[in-house]
Amino acid sequence: MIYGERVRLRAIEREDIPRFVQWLNDPEVIAGLMVTLPMSSWDETRWFESKASQPAEERPLAIDVRTPDGGWKHIGNLGLEGIEWMNRAASFGIFIGEKTFWNQGYGSEATRLALKHGFETLNLNRIFLHVYESNPRAMRAYEKVGFVKEGIMREARYINGVYINVVLMSVLRSEWDKLPEA
Ligand SMILES: CC(C)(COP(=O)(O)OP(=O)(O)OC[C@H]1O[C@@H](n2cnc3c(N)ncnc32)[C@H](O)[C@@H]1OP(=O)(O)O)[C@@H](O)C(=O)NCCC(=O)NCCS
Numbered sequence: 001m002i003y004g005e006r007v008r009l010r011a012i013e014r015e016d017i018p019r020f021v022q023w024l025n026d027p028e029v030i031a032g033l034m035v036t037l038p039m040s041s042w043d044e045t046r047w048f049e050s051k052a053s054q055p056a057e058e059r060p061l062a063i064d065v066r067t068p069d070g071g072w073k074h075i076g077n078l079g080l081e082g083i084e085w086m087n088r089a090a091s092f093g094i095f096i097g098e099k100t101f102w103n104q105g106y107g108s109e110a111t112r113l114a115l116k117h118g119f120e121t122l123n124l125n126r127i128f129l130h131v132y133e134s135n136p137r138a139m140r141a142y143e144k145v146g147f148v149k150e151g152i153m154r155e156a157r158y159i160n161g162v163y164i165n166v167v168l169m170s171v172l173r174s175e176w177d178k179l180p181e182a
Contacts, residue, residue, distance in 0.1 A: 002061070004113045007106060008072065009061040012048065016062055019074060020044045023097025032135040033095055036159075057122055058083055063094075063110045065101065075101045078110055080118050080127065088125035088173075090118060107141045112181060115145060119173050128170035132157065139167065146171045146179050 002009040023029050024039040051059050060079035064072040076096035083090040092114060096107055118124045129147065131138050147169040155163035 002113055002117055004109055006066050007109045007113060008064045008066075009078070009110065009113055009117070010064060012051070012060055012062045012077065014045075014048060016074060017041060017044045017048055019097065020047075020077070023076070023095070026097065026099070028099060029095060029097050031159075032132055032138055034157075055083070058090075061114075063096065063106070065106055073098075075106065076110075078114050080114065080122070080124075083122070083124070088123065090122075090124055090127055092118075092127050092129045102137065107138075108144045111141060112145045115171060115176060119176050125173045126170055128168060131167050131169060132159075133165040133167055139169070142169055145181075146175055148175070 018041070021039055021041050021044050024033075024035055024044070030036075058079065058081050060077045062074050063076045063078055064074050067073050075098040076094065078092070078094035080090040080092055092111070094107060094111060094114070096102060096110075115127060118127050128150070129142065130153075131142065133139075133152070148171070150168045150170055153166040153168060156166040157164040
């Protein structure tokens with residue numbers, strides 16, 4: 001497990017699948033994700049099983065938050081994917097499916113933990129992500145932990161009849177080392 005102050009990152013389990021199905025069928029949650037079709041338990045089970053054949057470093061992690069009674073509650077997932085060992089680069093993705101936990105700093109705290117893990121354990125040099133320009137909450141959460149905008153992929157996604165600009169953001173290890181919270 002990777003522990004932060006209010007958040008921990010753990011391996012996903014088969015028992016988490018019903019929550020993935022619930023979250024990934026919620027239009028508000030998927031508005032910022034590359035998910036367009038209704039998601040079944042079967043889809044999520046196949047997705048879960050496909051992760052076993054991926055390199056361990058690239059498997060998604062569950063985001064748990066501390067509860068007042070001292071337990072943990074699963075609120076979403078994140079992961080580093082497509083690790084390029086020669087370039088020491090990886091892409092980052094996150095979603096919090098429990099909407100009542102949005103806007104309380106959990107997303108940025110979990111992202112900060114994932115960056116720390118990526119830079120200081122996996123020894124990566126560049127972590128990048130794609131975010132829809134129509135998702136200011138996510139962009140703000142990423143900026144808070146050190147991501148900077150690199151450029152815009154114009155009209156790169158077509159969602160609900162509208163083309164969306166996709167913003168490319170990244171953090172370099174040299175920048176991470178200078179951040180006060182790193
Ligand atoms: C994106 C996501 C991970 C962010 O996590 P979070 O816990 O909600 O974010 P945080 O609370 O850490 O930070 C959000 C910031 O955005 C700000 N914000 C919220 N709505 C905003 C808006 N409409 N415009 C500008 N800023 C906004 C918040 O005020 C906060 O900034 P602050 O701390 O300076 O006040 C989470 O909301 C989520 O999973 N959303 C659905 C899936 C998704 O979009 N994933 C990202 C795909 S790229």
